[in-house]
Amino acid sequence: MASYVGTTLEYYDFLLYGVAAALVFPHLFFVSMDPLAATLSAFGTFAVGYFARPLGAVVFGHYGDKIGRKNILVTTLVLMGTASVLIGLLPTYAQIGMMAPVLLVVLRILQGFAIGGEWGGATLMSMEHAKPKGRGLAVSIVASGGPTGAVLGTLVMTPFSMLPSEEFLSWGWRVPFLISALLMVVGLMIRAKVSESPEYEAARQARVQQAKKAGMPLMTIIRHCKKQVFSGVVGGIAPLAFSTFAAAFLLSYAVTEGHTRTTALVAMTIANVLHIxxxxxxxxxxxxTGRRPMMMAGAVAGMVFIWPVFLLVQQGSFSALLLAFVLALPIVQGLMGGAMATWISEKFEAEVRYSGVAVTFQIASTLGAGLSPLIASSLLAASGGTRPEWVALFFGAVCAVSLAAYVFSREQSGNAVDVSADKDELKREPHRANGRDKHAGGGITEPLRPHRKSQAVI
Structure with missing residues (x-):
């Protein structure tokens, strides 16, 4: 619950920016451009936060594996909350000129840096407290903090979006960002009471008892886990692309198709409630069923449902718009996203898992969630705003690429993870450390059995 609540608060901050990028920032920070260019620029700053995520994953992943999950989760929460409050206080282009979008980008980078460490830590705290056969549910509850944060963000933003346009753009949009200060305090109170992950503690104690000097987790990942990272990145692109497709691009597209801001926000909020x-x-x-069947079903659903999503938005009715959001979020993204975090986490052992999970997820997040609204907006702009099927083809192709990663991976759901593998034996048998099984290419360990070392498989 602590991981879920903390993730909810951090995603409230991070995804609130996506709503503001669609509805506010083009009018306040990029006013010297035509409307389409301003929207593209706003989504460009949205993407910048995702490019900062891998750096946060490297830094916080390293210290999360060195000093524990709990301390890092407190740090990332403070960073995220501070950045969000400062966005709410930021002067506009009319007040300080070009410094306004520059400062906006800096604060967005800080948000991305913070959440780069948040996701991995929250996921692992839940997974490493759970029993092997219950990891999928435990981690998915934490993952549902993402849509919960989106619901919280849109619920807070919606009443202010109903203000007259002048008042909303003057001060109304700022209040949801300033509320982050209160949410940060609540999150800190909860996370301060959480105990360290028992699986991490077991790995640390084993290292101490064997008098081993802890290496650099990132270097271990680079040397021995390249295939795990690659398959996790490719498989994570589609579910992450669909998350921001609905939260940012589809929201903006609905408004351009004639839906009001409030109607679009309400439809997205209902869909996000179901998504939880x-x-x-x-x-x-x-x-x-295993992780792979759920994710493969989601990828196929994405390739099929992306087409009616656009047709439904164009109908002009609220019920059709709501169905479009439901297809994109609770169904397509839910099928892939519900199992994705556990699927990635099961690829790494506890001593380097924070680094492995954080780096893998954040690279996928940058490529999928960070770039997809910008690419989709660019494709729509290149067609003069009249060919949404170009965007549908793009998302269908993304789902096809991730589907290949699921098909060619090995199912590992429910397996116990070896937290004290003998690194000397791995040196003697490098094919294990590199995951170069003749039948598979790198991944997490097999189920533990007495007197048997783990073997890496996807």
Missing amino acids: FTTALFGGLSDK
Whole structure:
């Protein structure tokens, strides 16, 4: 619950920016451009936060593996909350000129840096407290903090969006960002009471008892886990692309198609409420069916449903718009996203898992979630705003690429993870350290059995 609440608060801050990028920032920070260019620039700053995520993953992943998960989770929460409050206080282009978008970009980078460490830590705190057969449900509950944060953000933003346009753009949009200060305090109170991950503590104690000097986790990942990282990145692109496709691009597209700001926000909020429960549902089902079947079903659904999504938005009715958001978020993204975090986490052992999970997820997040609204907006702009099928083809192709990663990976759901593998034996048998099994290429360990060392598989 502590991981879930903390993730909710951090994603409230991070995704609130996506709503503001669609509705506010083009009018206040990029006013010297035509409307389409201003929107592209606003989504460009949205993407910048994702490019900062891998750096945060490297830094916080390193210290998360060195000093523990709990301390890092407190640090990332403070950084995220501070950046969000400062965005709410930021002067506009009319007040300080070009410094306004520059400062906006700097604060967005700080947000990305913070969440680069947040996701991995929150995921692992939940996974490493769970029983092997219940990891999918435990981690998916934390993952549902993402849509919960989106719901919280849109619920707070919606009443202010109903203000007259002048008042909303003057001060109304700032209040949700300033509320982050209160949410940060709540999150800190919760996370301060959480105990360290028992699996991490077991790995640390084993290292101490064997008098081993701890290496640099990132270097271990680079040397021995390249295939795990690659398959995790490719598989993570589609679910992460669909998350911001709905939260940022589809919201903006709905407004350009004639829906009001308030109507679009309400439809997205309802879809995100459903998304909270489908994420946990599909994550829990992955404990029974395996991660891969759920994610493959989601990728195929994405390739099919992306087409009616655009047709539904163009209908002009609220019910059709709501169905479009439901197809994109609770169904397509939920099927893939509910199992994705556990699927990635199961690829790495505890001593380097924070670094491995954080780096893998954040690279996928940068390529998928960070770039997809910008690419989609650019494709729509290149067609003169009249060919949304170009955008549909792009997202269909993204799903096809991730589907290949799921198909060619090895199912590992529910397996116990070896936290004290003998590194000397790995040196004697480098094919294990590199995951170069003749049948598979790198990944997490097999289930533990007495007197048997783990073997890496995807």
